[in-house]
Amino acid sequence: MLDIALLRRDPEIVRTSARRRGADPGFVDDILRLDAEYRRELAELERTKAEKNALSATIGRAADKAAAAAELRPQLDALAATIASLEEQARILAPDESESPLRALLEGSPNVLDASVPVGSDESANVVLRHWGEVRELGFPAQQHVDIGEKLGILDFERAAKLSGARFVVLRGMGAKLSRAVVSFFLDRAASHGYEEFVPPYLVLRETMRSTGHLSKFADAMFTDIDGDLLMIPTAEVPLTAMYRNELLDGASLPRKLTAHTPCFRKEAGAAGRDTRGLIRLHQFDKVELVWLTRPEDSFAALDTLTQHAASLLEELDIPHRVIALCAGDTGFNAAKTHDIEVWLPGAQTYREISSCSNCTDFQARRLNMRFRRDAKAKPEFVHTLNGSGLAVGRTLVAILENYQQADGSVVIPNALRPYLGGLERISP
């Protein structure tokens, strides 16, 4: 949610950011007009209330309260009627009223981009920040992960389809164990970087989903439970970030680093026909998520650290990858700045996103009403929130299978994972 104070103070910043995203900045003037109107109504309402409160107080102080009340009755009744109508008008305009157009505009407008975000309208304008690792020459025709996994008997898409339809997988045997090893490896590394581990609910209230900005009425990509009251999380970012909603945190506890391994559920409604084969785009996948809550002045440095925490997992797995700065048009609604990490897939002969790390600045925290106090006397301020995958588990399996495949169809286990698999060095047919 945008800061109304920023819009009043410097609307041009917001307009410029919207233009960079390729959006029409007209909403800025709409907001300012509604805001001015609201404040006019509110001032009038409060003035009238103050008048009525003062009269009530005189009754409270009077010796004969009944007589005083009777005497003031006509004035009080008139004021009450005025207040009722002013209240109705103010409510329609109030920015904290969920139905109000002003609220809708504030919530429906994207975060202000950081100045460092590259110019551009789509992913072709994204900027590669750095490469890591050398793309291996396998010395034989590389297979794609689906073929590798099915031949090894560790990925079973047919039976998954029998159970649940398209976009599901059954991990079998070493596939299941490898997935579990990857999760443990990720969580252990997160712990060593100071992240606190959580197991949050996988079903959350609509209000929780809305508060993190994942439930805009334009993109309903969520699965609901049978009652429809609870939504299945599309990422652990939702419960982890919303956990401290409406709380006032101790400034000394910042930055806070949180992690969780959860399944993620997505309808992928907008991706019909894309990535229909394999583990790349499923309705259910596992992910280890990394979340930071920081002081405002620390969040951009934290984004670099967070990104490196995610990238270091691939370094330890010895999988070539690159880090990308998303351009303005490709940066998500909540984010002021986003880094993606893409792994090299020899079978697919392409780079594929495996992590997305974003600094949401105070945009998400404002809607969550998640604040901290710098010190005992300081006013509460909104924290900055960051989130990133560390990493997507399914896509990590893809990267392992394709990068560690051997000519005979076997797959070598990366050194970093062997301790989690009893020292196993290779998955063979």
Next chain:
RNA sequence: GGAGAGAUGGCAGAGCGGUUGAAUGCGGCGGUCUUGAAAACCGCUGAACCUUCGCGGGUUCCGUGGGUUCGAAUCCCACUCUCUCCUCCA
């Protein structure tokens, strides 16, 4: 699912329908004392919003939403959540 109890400030915990935004304690901040610290003592200490150049003024908030009243933390209704017991269950 059944029965009962409860929800108040960062935490704990009072609160006859009328200066109660809220006693008290803890915590926090400042001060006195001390070589320094502790202890003791004194003072200060909720939030959002509107308004003002500023001082200040005002409105709202005691789980949520309604209602009664000139006036509600206090009375009424509904809902949510928490706790205890029973039931059920992994």
